Amino acid sequence: QPVLGILGGGQLARMLALAAAPLGVKVLVVDTAADACAGQVAPLRIADWTDFAALEKFAADVDVVTFDFENVPADTAHWLAERAAVFPNPRALAVAQDRLAEKTLFRECGLQTPAFEPVDTREGLDRALATIGAPSILKTRRLGYDGKGQFRIKQLSDADAAWNALGANAHGLILEAFVPFERELSVLAVRTRDGDFRIWPLTQNWHTEGVLSLSLAPAPDVGALQSRAEALARTLAERLDYVGVFALELFVKDGQLLGNEMAPRVHNSGHWTIEGAVTSQFENHVRAVLGLPLGDTSARGFSAMFNWIGELPDATPVLSTVDGHWHDYGKQSRPGRKVGHATVCAQDANVLAERVGDIARALKREEQAAPGIGALSG
Ligand code: ATP
Ligand code: MG
Ligand code: MG
Numbered sequence: 001q002p003v004l005g006i007l008g009g010g011q012l013a014r015m016l017a018l019a020a021a022p023l024g025v026k027v028l029v030v031d032t033a034a035d036a037c038a039g040q041v042a043p044l045r046i047a048d049w050t051d052f053a054a055l056e057k058f059a060a061d062v063d064v065v066t067f068d069f070e071n072v073p074a075d076t077a078h079w080l081a082e083r084a085a086v087f088p089n090p091r092a093l094a095v096a097q098d099r100l101a102e103k104t105l106f107r108e109c110g111l112q113t114p115a116f117e118p119v120d121t122r123e124g125l126d127r128a129l130a131t132i133g134a135p136s137i138l139k140t141r142r143l144g145y146d147g148k149g150q151f152r153i154k155q156l157s158d159a160d161a162a163w164n165a166l167g168a169n170a171h172g173l174i175l176e177a178f179v180p181f182e183r184e185l186s187v188l189a190v191r192t193r194d195g196d197f198r199i200w201p202l203t204q205n206w207h208t209e210g211v212l213s214l215s216l217a218p219a220p221d222v223g224a225l226q227s228r229a230e231a232l233a234r235t236l237a238e239r240l241d242y243v244g245v246f247a248l249e250l251f252v253k254d255g256q257l258l259g260n261e262m263a264p265r266v267h268n269s270g271h272w273t274i275e276g277a278v279t280s281q282f283e284n285h286v287r288a289v290l291g292l293p294l295g296d297t298s299a300r301g302f303s304a305m306f307n308w309i310g311e312l313p314d315a316t317p318v319l320s321t322v323d324g325h326w327h328d329y330g331k332q333s334r335p336g337r338k339v340g341h342a343t344v345c346a347q348d349a350n351v352l353a354e355r356v357g358d359i360a361r362a363l364k365r366e367e368q369a370a371p372g373i374g375a376l377s378g
Contacts (some may be wrong), residue, residue: 147210
């Protein structure tokens with residue numbers, strides 16, 4: 001029985017483990033936290049990501065290593081790659097960990113991005129602002145997630161406040177033009193060790209305070225953007241010799257795609273694929289990294305995913321909806337934390353809009369759900 005090692009024990013590791021079980025794949029998870037939510041699969045506890053004594057045992061016990069946590073230090077990924085097969089490869093991981101390297105690669109692959117400039121000093125911020133202007137967003141190059149490590153510069157006089165907030169960051173910063181986008185899409189893609197490549201239908205996403213709150217799939221009215229996104233994701237995957245699932249977050253501006261960032265792992269905007277696609281992102285990731293054939297990435301119908309942030313709402317409205325599915329990650333409530341999600345599916349877009357609307361009203365989430373409902377029925 002092959003053993004899949006997963007670095008990081010959050011909800012992504014848990015959903016990977018759930019998908020691995022019927023494939024006859026055993027999972028071994030490592031994490032630095034005692035309360036990692038993939039707890040059902042008994043994570044191996046390590047002190048930190050350079051705890052090579054504990055990782056030595058992990059590496060000896062697994063056949064293939066993959067990631068739930070994308071910020072594993074590059075040195076640790078390289079060290080593991082000398083002892084086990086690591087997918088995605090450490091170079092792909094390193095590019096995705098650095099917003100500057102990532103956006104530079106996007107452009108090399110023909111994917112436009114918001115205007116950006118690296119920023120390392122206070123004077124450098126002024127120089128970058130002279131080029132990019134305002135509104136813009138100052139971001140840490142590394143380790144940001146859920147909108148953390150970002151400062152929105154509304155006018156040039158915000159420069160001091162932005163520098164005070166982020167200037168101490170040791171890994172450098174990037175200033176990006178603020179894009180007044182029409183909508184946000186993501187493409188979930190998967191590539192095997194043999195180069196077989198597939199994407200799921202594009203997903204449309206809405207964020208609240210920098211955190212994903214709602215996804216709809218297939219994204220309505222994408223037209224030629226589907227094949228454009230597929231070509232770009234394929235080029236990127238081939239350049240990185242990428243193996244496994246990744247997500248590419250995109251802005252649509254004037255009908256054109258701009259690359260925001262990539263996630264070198266399964267992604268929150270692909271959770272709908274568990275119930276809404278023929279093969280889920282989790283199953284195809286496990287298949288890809290273990291050298292198994294991929295499953296079909298077609299949608300079964302229409303799906304919407306609500307993210308539960310901070311604390312779980314009452315499950316009853318979702319559980320009493322036809323084709324409604326509940327996912328409790330078993331985490332402690334904490335402001336801003338992703339503690340669960342729900343997916344609702346339907347064969348018809350209007351039926352899905354009704355189901356989403358009913359749940360949103362019951363949970364008083366109408367504001368967040370409203371744009372999604374509009375997109376569905378329009
Ligand atoms: P994630 O949790 O997706 O990893 P993150 O912390 O890495 O998030 P981003 O994806 O860079 O952050 O930004 C979060 C959200 O903020 C984006 O999905 C988008 O809604 C908004 N945003 C980020 N950059 C820009 C930009 N240049 N212009 C307009 N909106 C932006
Ligand atoms: Mg990110
Ligand atoms: Mg993002």
